[in-house]
Amino acid sequence: MPPVDDTPAEKPRRRPSRAPRTPMPERDASERARDFAEVSLGYSEEQAVAEANRCLQCKNPTCIEGCPVNIDIKSFIARIIDGEYAAGVAVLKQRNALPAACGRVCPQEEQCEASCVLARTKEPVAIGRLERWLGDFDLACDLEHRCVPEVGEPSGASVAVVGSGPSGLACAGELRRRGHAVTVFESLHAPGGVLTYGIPEFRLPKSIVQAEIEMLRVMGVEVVTDVVVGATYTLDELLAEEGFDAVFIGSGAGLPLFLGIPGENLNGVYSANEFLTRVNLMKAYEFPAYDTPVWRGRKVAVVGGGNVAMDAARTAKRLGAEEVFLVYRRSEEEMPARREEVHHAQQEGIEFKMLCSPLEILGHDGFVTGMLATRMELGEADASGRRAPMCVVGSEFVIDCDTVIVALGTKANPLIAKTAPDLALTRRGYIAANDHGATNKPGVFAGGDIVTGSATVILAMGAGKKAASAIDRWLAERRG
Amino acid sequence: MFPIIRQRQLSESVFEMDVEAPAVARKAKAGQFFMLRVDEHGERIPLTFSDWSPSDGWIRFIFMRVGKTTHQLSHLVVGDSLTDVVGPLGVPTHVEGVGRVAVVGGGVGAAVAYPVARAMAEAGSDVTVILGARNRELLILEDEFRALPLKELVVVTDDGSAGRRALVTEPLKELCEASALDHSMAIGPAIMMKFCAATAREFGVPITVSLNPIMVDGTGMCGACRVSVAGETKFGCVDGPDFDGHAVDFEELMSRQRVYSDLEREADADFSRECSCHR
Structure with a gap:
């Protein structure tokens, strides 16, 4: 990589363009909602x-x-x-x-x-x-x-990175730049974490993800798939037996949350994680060319208002659903999803059922036949400043659907914690780490969703990079 | 890649396969499972194992040919490789200090029952194994069980072609009646585990069951494997696969196991057609 010269060159004074923001060219909604491009x-x-x-x-x-x-x-x-x-x-x-x-x-x-x-x-x-x-x-x-960031002089230290999602990859790249040997362990068969299993092809093509990971490999980052830390190796085994000097845990989002209402284990009820993993990672949209099946609902209700809910709804549409409803208990204004995603979903014909909360999933013979829901209204703002949704008494109604996808976020995955009893956790089961990503266990650092709970790709990357700096300092101190 | 180093057909539809996987073979414990994938287009399926060697680095999988993936697995020979073997996953079976215990292994469930019974016996428990199958042809691992230091091995078949003509619940009931059990465990088809639990319940004998729900990742991420236990939703992959048999909602489990049966039949039919073309 050529060194970057940051000193501004002598140039004639430029006059910025006053043109409006250049719109993003997009495929027509009616065409794109039928495929995964x-x-x-x-x-x-x-x-x-x-x-x-x-x-x-x-x-x-x-x-x-x-x-x-x-x-x-x-x-x-x-x-x-x-x-x-x-x-x-x-x-x-x-x-x-x-x-x-x-x-x-x-x-x-x-x-x-x-x-x-x-x-x-x-x-x-x-x-x-x-x-x-x-x-x-x-x-x-x-x-x-292609631009390959320069790799530092070999430091002699090696670091294990647990998880090849945004935080792990950011941490790995940063550690390589500082000359440390890096091995990334991925539990699934393909690297990328949420970029691979979660975010759909039509928003982030998998070829792009794999190409960017390939550049990290060119930098010398070793990526090993099919390794579940907490099962295949414990943290102590990585440090004591496998020869790593430090470990970064970026194992990501955990167990999907469900609503806790009757009917939730009927056939046709998916967590968004399962639905998206089947389609994105396992390529169920190409069944039977790929072996993993997915239930292709005719009428699909997606519960939630975040980006994952939008991804699930738009994916269901692409799998051929006639109607896709987005069921959210607050109003559109409060939805945590990006405006752009909301807009795209609406263009593609996703029907928004706002101020609406599921009470029960109805079924027949083990399969979903509908959803009993109630209307909601917004009350006073709570401590977080968001107005709390409250049931409107007597407003129950049934949404006709054969598939329900629950996109309510996740809670901490217990796999690593279970096999590392000396690792401090937060009350909610996430790994306790300071601002630099250091945990209470010497040589073990953590960042991303396993520390903060569900967040964004770039926040996880930021945490991975910060931890890389902390790991670098820790390794230097240890060398003395 | 994970090479197949030995392969054996145990019956018309049951196969045994030793796979070289040194990193994971070191860690296996009775009652756990692995996720595997046959090739790049393959699905991820959980598979149980009957034996393993930490020092030689292999795992012995036993499976019944039921759908496309297991059909494909059954066609693999020594020298072929699996694309992915991941694990060991799930909580190992509790084998210490179980006292007088009956371990029921039905059909391919015998593959899990074997290391479980062995570990329990090695830990000093008094182990009776009830080994059941529809008929002699489907009965597996009888010799292996005979070689274990068991209190007793009871073989039953539905048609009496081997051992006693009985369902596994009959000898289980007799042991319960004789107050000969502190604990019991059932591993096999959901319907069998359901009836074993019902039998043990009558006598107040605790029973652990090893469940086999559908899974995708096997690490807790997707929730496909959720089962209702004492009215609470649990994940088969990280909370299980072992659960209190008296608390499991077996009807729900059986219904959830059937969710893709039409699609699975379609995929297997396609595969079978393809196979016969190549023959």
Whole structure:
């Protein structure tokens, strides 16, 4: 990777473009809702340059603080403006090993783009789309022309990374840059964590995920699949017998939560995790060419209001459902999903049943036949500032459906904790780690959803990177 | 890749397969299971094992040909490899200090019953094994059980073609009646475990059952394997596979096991057609 020169070159004063934000080219909703190909097509070079030219190149770029991994946004946009695309990729990869993935799935509107100076008066620069464009530019190059971050002098230390999702991969990349040997253990048969099993193909193509992971392999990160830490190896075995000097746990989201209402174990009730894993990881949408089946409902009710609920609803539609309902107990305004995902779901014909909460899943002969639900209204704001939903007495009604997908989040997976009794946990069973990712167990660090509970890809990556710095310091101290 | 190093057909539809998997063979314990995948297009299925060697690094899987994946497995020969073997998963069976115990192994359930009975006997318990099958042809591991230091081995078949002509519940009931049991365990088809539990319940004998729900990842992530135990939802993969047989909702388990049966038949029919073309 060429060294990045961050000193601004002497240049004639530029005048930023005052054009409106460049829209993202998308496939038509009626066409895309029938297949699994990507919805957003990405900018062309012209569009990327036009959008980059909207950037004010502020003296104090606040966007960078808005990014959980502090990408030098100003600088990579400057490289696009100058046509120095490979240099732009290098700027991105200094901070983010997975730009093509993050450009697609980060909630930029709450992060970098929310901090863009332009956002105060008009629409912010489309930083996420530009990141994606550079990430894709890199992946479109031949392998030997791609940007591979420089690897440090071998330190002699080796680190085990548990989980190949966003936090694990970010941690692994960062540790390699500092010269440590890194082995990533993945429990499934394919690496990527939620990027592979959770986020659907139409939002994040699996070829992109695998290509970005391939770049980490080129950097020397070893990725071993089919290893369940907590089952195949315990933490102590990794440290004492397998020769690792430190361990980072990024095992991710855990056991899916269910509603706790009658009928939940009927056939046709899925956790969003199961439904999405069958379709994304196991490719059930290509059954019987792939062996894993999935129940293709005609009328599907998805419970929840987050991004995972949107993914499940849109996936059900693509599997051929005639009607897909999104059942959420608050109103659209309170939905935690990204606006873009909500908008896409609505375009694709997902019917929103807001202020509505399931009471019972109805069935016949073991299979789902409907959902008894109640209308809700919003009461006073609670401690978190969100208005608490309350049942409207006597408003029960039945939603006609043959499939129910529950997307309510997850709770901690107990596998590692069970085999490491000396590892401190929080009251809710997550791994207790400080701001730098250090746990109470010497040499063991953790980050991402297994520490915080369900969060976003980029927050997990931020935690993985922070932990990598802490691991680096810990290894240095130990060497003395 | 996990190479197959030995293979044996135990009956017309039951097969035994030793797979080289040193990292996981070190850790296996009686009552656990592995997830495996035959090839890149394969599904992930949980499979039980009857034996393993930590020092030589192999695991012995026993399976019945029931659907496409097990059909495909049955066609593999020594030198072929499995794409994925993951585990060992699930909580090992509690084998210490169970006292006077009856272990019922029905059909392919005998594969799990074998290491469980062995571990219990090695831990000093008084173990009676009830080994059952529909007929002589489907009876497996009889010689292996005979070689264990058991109190007794009772062989039963539905048609009397081997051992006693009886259902496994009959000798279990006799042991209960004779107040000869502190504990019991049943491993086999859900319907058999249900009736074993009913038999033990009559006499107030505790019973552990080893459940075999559908799974996808096998590590707690998906919840496909949920079972109702004492009215609470549990995950077969991380909370089980062993549960209190008196608290399990067997009707729900059996219903959930059938959810994909139409699709599975379709996939297996396709595979069988393909196979006969190649022959």
